[in-house]
Amino acid sequence: MNRDNIINFTVYCLEEYKAAKGLNGKSVIALFNRYQVIDYIQNCYEALHTTGRQYIVDDIHAYIETRQTP
Secondary structure: OOHHHHHHHHHHHHHHHHHHHOOOHHHHHHHHHHOOHHHHHHHOHHHHOOOOHHHHHHHHHHHHHHHOOO
16 A cells, blocks of 8 residues: 555545535544544545545545434
8 A cells, every 4th residue: 555645545535525515624624533534534545445436425424424423
């Protein structure tokens, strides 16, 4: 695994999620930090980087939803 590829992919995921959800960068960073989304993306890089944009956005959204307290 190339560390630069993982970092670039993480930024790509952040940007795609931001655009899909109509959020600003600061909000997405806060959300990703609160729910450890960056760790999730990096840990699941091998599987996620082979999928499409919509799958990635949906997967991140589902990941966050499962971690929110009711």
